[in-house]
Amino acid sequence: MPSDQKFDLGYLGGGQLARMSILAARPYGVSTLSLDPGEDTPAARVGKAIVGRLDRPEDIATLMRRCRRLTLENEFIPAEAILEAAKQADFDLANLVPGPGALATIQDKLSQRQAYQAAGVPSPHAVSLEDGGAQAKAEIGFPMVLKARFGGYDGKGTRYARTEAEFEQHADTWQKGGWLAEAFVPFVRELAVMVCVPENGPAACFPTMATEQRNHVCDVVYPCGSDGSKIAEAAVRAMGGIGLFGVELFELADGQLLVNEIAPRPHNTGHYTQNWGGTTQFEQHVRVALGLPIDTAPTGHPTSMANILGPDHGFDFKKARERLFATHPQAHLHWYGKAESRPGRKLGHINVAGGRDEALAARDAFFGV
Numbered sequence: 001m002p003s004d005q006k007f008d009l010g011y012l013g014g015g016q017l018a019r020m021s022i023l024a025a026r027p028y029g030v031s032t033l034s035l036d037p038g039e040d041t042p043a044a045r046v047g048k049a050i051v052g053r054l055d056r057p058e059d060i061a062t063l064m065r066r067c068r069r070l071t072l073e074n075e076f077i078p079a080e081a082i083l084e085a086a087k088q089a090d091f092d093l094a095n096l097v098p099g100p101g102a103l104a105t106i107q108d109k110l111s112q113r114q115a116y117q118a119a120g121v122p123s124p125h126a127v128s129l130e131d132g133g134a135q136a137k138a139e140i141g142f143p144m145v146l147k148a149r150f151g152g153y154d155g156k157g158t159r160y161a162r163t164e165a166e167f168e169q170h171a172d173t174w175q176k177g178g179w180l181a182e183a184f185v186p187f188v189r190e191l192a193v194m195v196c197v198p199e200n201g202p203a204a205c206f207p208t209m210a211t212e213q214r215n216h217v218c219d220v221v222y223p224c225g226s227d228g229s230k231i232a233e234a235a236v237r238a239m240g241g242i243g244l245f246g247v248e249l250f251e252l253a254d255g256q257l258l259v260n261e262i263a264p265r266p267h268n269t270g271h272y273t274q275n276w277g278g279t280t281q282f283e284q285h286v287r288v289a290l291g292l293p294i295d296t297a298p299t300g301h302p303t304s305m306a307n308i309l310g311p312d313h314g315f316d317f318k319k320a321r322e323r324l325f326a327t328h329p330q331a332h333l334h335w336y337g338k339a340e341s342r343p344g345r346k347l348g349h350i351n352v353a354g355g356r357d358e359a360l361a362a363r364d365a366f367f368g369v
């Protein structure tokens with residue numbers, strides 16, 4: 001492409017979510033460019049990419065100058081860096097999906113909780129720990145969950161304090177600043193809903209899924225028979241803005257739902273749509289990011305997903321792939337092409353028709369369990 005021509009869609013971030021969205025953009029005839037600090041990223045292996053920092057306005061501005069529309073694949077890009085970059089590049093922020101307002105609210109877990117509360121969307125009560133914990137002890141009590149307000153993922157910024165003694169044990173962590181305390185939710189299940197809010201017209205939800213975490217990382221996702229779309233859409237509306245959002249919910253024993261958190265991007269719990277026979281979350285992401293009409297009622301066959309996390313021991317990917325297809329010829333493998341494997345790192349996932357047991361059996365076959 002000549003250097004004066006612009007790409008249709010730019011991605012802030014070059015991980016597996018950008019990669020899968022870029023792969024969905026290709027059949028639509030959409031040209032893409034991703035920005036990431038790493039050189040050999042999952043996205044760079046399937047599309048054009050530039051290297052630069054995601055918290056550096058100059059680098060974001062470079063992407064803005066070269067793309068008509070922009071989207072993101074993680075919520076950690078500081079909203080202020082995006083605002084500054086837009087000034088530098090004279091980029092109209094109406095062409096960024098989701099917008100910086102929703103992003104700023106979501107990337108601070110405390111402001112996210114406050115927005116739910118203001119909108120009357122059920123969610124655990126949360127307070128800041130900047131006062132040394134007095135308000136948290138008075139309003140929340142124990143058990144309590146401590147969270148980093150910014151930058152947490154895969155449970156990396158989450159601590160449990162069952163008692164005051166445990167709360168004090170974590171003091172070295174939360175006293176550094178930037179932590180919140182929230183009520184511990186005795187959930188029976190965790191659910192998730194992908195919600196798409198277009199520029200014009202009503203929101204569209206994908207089916208509600210059950211999600212199980214192992215060591216705080218999403219492990220398996222399957223159809224759940226409950227409908228969380230109403231609260232999920234209300235939660236997204238409380239953030240404002242347009243785009244594709246993954247909404248994580250807690251389900252209580254009496255069926256009541258609470259919002260845990262929102263991710264303003266494609267989400268692990270929507271990966272099953274890649275093989276359910278209907279519109280995928282990545283197609284929906286590309287469409288909403290470009291301002292194209294979205295699928296207003298995505299439907300497909302019941303499909304489940306199991307994550308493939310980097311094992312502690314070395315393993316032979318090619319052998320694992322062969323084992324999977326030898327025993328589960330109808331399974332779908334999605335490999336992210338990461339430069340290196342680390343224990344617990346998301347390396348890929350497997351989608352299969354059916355429920356939880358089918359997904360877990362396919363993954364067991366992959367690992368030779």
Ligand SMILES: Nc1ncnc2c1ncn2[C@@H]1O[C@H](COP(=O)(O)OP(=O)(O)OP(=O)(O)O)[C@@H](O)[C@H]1O
Nearest residue numbers: 124145152153154155156157158183184185213216
């Ligand atoms: N208030 C709570 N009560 C009980 N369990 C909680 C609470 N908050 C979080 N958890 C548990 O910890 C997990 C991780 O928490 P959360 O989703 O807030 O963190 P994260 O690290 O940002 O997320 P992710 O794992 O989605 O990247 C949740 O999926 C849930 O299992």
Ligand SMILES: [Mg+2]
Nearest residue numbers: 154248260261
């Ligand atoms: Mg979460």
